[in-house]
Amino acid sequence: MSDPDDAPRGYASPPCLAHELDPAWFDPLGVDPRQAHDVARWRRAERARLLAARRALSVAERERITQALAGHLSRLLAERFGALEGRVISGYWPIRGEPDLRPLMTEWLRAGAIVALPVVEEKAAPLVFRRWTPGMRMLRGDWNIPVPPPEAERLLPQIALAPLVGWAIDEGGSCWRLGHGGGYFDRTLAALSPRPFTIGVGLAAARLATIYPQPHDVPLNAIVTEAGIEGGMP
Numbered sequence: 001m002s003d004p005d006d007a008p009r010g011y012a013s014p015p016c017l018a019h020e021l022d023p024a025w026f027d028p029l030g031v032d033p034r035q036a037h038d039v040a041r042w043r044r045a046e047r048a049r050l051l052a053a054r055r056a057l058s059v060a061e062r063e064r065i066t067q068a069l070a071g072h073l074s075r076l077l078a079e080r081f082g083a084l085e086g087r088v089i090s091g092y093w094p095i096r097g098e099p100d101l102r103p104l105m106t107e108w109l110r111a112g113a114i115v116a117l118p119v120v121e122e123k124a125a126p127l128v129f130r131r132w133t134p135g136m137r138m139l140r141g142d143w144n145i146p147v148p149p150p151e152a153e154r155l156l157p158q159i160a161l162a163p164l165v166g167w168a169i170d171e172g173g174s175c176w177r178l179g180h181g182g183g184y185f186d187r188t189l190a191a192l193s194p195r196p197f198t199i200g201v202g203l204a205a206a207r208l209a210t211i212y213p214q215p216h217d218v219p220l221n222a223i224v225t226e227a228g229i230e231g232g233m234p
Contacts (some may be wrong), residue, residue: 016148022106039212040213042212047165050178050206051096051165053205054165054203055096055097062097062099064226065226066099066100066102066216066226068226068227069099069101069225072229073104073153073224076100076199076222077159080197081159083111083112083124085113087159088113088114088116088129088155088156088157088158088159089105089108089115089116089157089158089159090116090129090161091105092162092163093145093147095145098163098202099134099202099203109134115133116129116132117129117130117148118188119141119147124183126184126188127185127187127188129156130150131148131153131155132152136148136149136152144188156196158196159196159198162185162191162198162199162200162220163200164179164200164203164223165178166178166206167200167202168207168209168210168211169223170213173232174210174213174231175220175222175230176210176219177200178211186216186217186218187216190216193219197222198222199221199222199223199224200222201223201224202223204227206225221233
């Protein structure tokens with residue numbers, strides 16, 4: 001941290017207390033190193049808190065949340081895209097208590113969609129997307145997450161699901177994601193052209209007042225939780 005004597009007068013910005021930053025001083029597009037450091041520490045603390053709360057959920061509560069969330073997600077896709085036949089959808093393999101949408105991914109396949117999973121092929125680089133089908137041979141990838149093998153077809157998704165640790169919607173309706181901290185989704189969305197319609201998937205209780213967006217953060221099109229559909233969906 002910086003010398004406290006250098007801090008703006010009237011507000012504090014100690015570790016993990018970015019919510020006390022003066023809104024007039026906090027610039028969401030700023031690159032001030034001290035500000036970025038404070039936000040990073042605040043995010044780490046919030047990430048730990050939200051992950052602990054998610055781990056504490058019972059199996060029955062997780063199943064209830066997942067079923068409700070899957071229903072809202074299906075409704076969003078039907079209203080936004082109609083038939084899914086021929087569309088490439090990127091799902092995810094659940095970790096750390098994330099909603100398990102693999103049964104829904106299988107339903108999309110039955111409806112004629114093409115399903116992919118994100119894969120880290122290179123550290124600090126955009127993700128790639130490999131075609132997935134139930135029962136296929138899987139390998140252990142980054143963070144020990146199962147991924148399709150290298151020979152699986154590489155795809156560009158038209159629709160992408162982004163699992164959330166936390167999330168926020170600002171006054172302008174932009175949807176922001178707090179992930180696990182690796183930066184892979186933001187890096188990938190920034191690199192993809194055309195950019196897929198990206199849906200954040202997480203728990204209603206993980207909503208935050210803000211994530212204090214930084215220049216590298218890329219907004220999502222919508223957020224789906226067990227409580228419903230959020231966001232402007234441009």
